[in-house]
Amino acid sequence: MTPYHHGNLRNQVLATAAELVAAAGPDALSLRDLARRAGVSHAAPTYHFKDRRGLFTALATQGFDLLAAALSAGEAGGRLDAAAGTYVGFAITHPGYYAVMFRLDLVHDTDAAFRAARRHVFDLLAARIDAGIPPTREAGRAATSEAVWSLVHGIAALTLAEALGTPDPVALARSTALRLVGTYGP
Structure with a gap:
């Protein structure tokens, strides 16, 4: 999947984060993996959440x-x-x-x-x-x-x-x- 920016990026990243945390717990979450799974650039989560x-x-x-x-x-x-x-x-x-x-x-x-x-x-x-x-x-x-x-x-x-x-x-x-x-x- 090619990372892209879309208008609902923040909510997409949060929804994907909620799914990942539900599946594996908060300790397993990395911003890079989150970006990949959300289908956005690896910098996108950092841009929105630091x-x-x-x-x-x-x-x-x-x-x-x-x-x-x-x-x-x-x-x-x-x-x-x-x-x-x-x-x-x-x-x-x-x-x-x-x-x-x-x-x-x-x-x-x-x-x-x-x-x-x-x-x-x-x-x-x-x-x-x-x-x-x-x-x-x-x-x-x-x-x-x-x-x-x-x-x-x-x-x-x-x-x-x-x-x-x-x-x-x-x-x-x-x-x-x-x-x-x-x-x-x-």
Whole structure:
């Protein structure tokens, strides 16, 4: 394939990077191999992202933006159990993004766009979790919120590592999040 420049180069490189990271992990990614697989010149990724950290920062930022959109859509926009399921479902369907989103050792964590996208997801999650905590659990709200996020993040990570034996990790996240906050309804 002859490398060429096209109008959607940045997104093409990011999509290819997400595929490569999903298949082999972030440590296996090289900018030269990424360029070859994306069908662009070997300098193209460097032009857009400067280095691997810049690429991973852009990939993580895009991942947070995609997760925010999923958490804002439909049922996940207002229900704790749906948001928990959406979070795990996102990790399963977007493993290349998810693999770099929480790896501060891979990204420029001072990047303004990255920080804003990450903060937006955390704010959405906190709002969904907060809304799902019954008034009787008011005293432990902060700890409960962190426990729910840890729970769904753990289910996602264990599922991706193929270490969780459940056939339906999304359903597990939904039901367990509700159990953790002490409610079984919306």
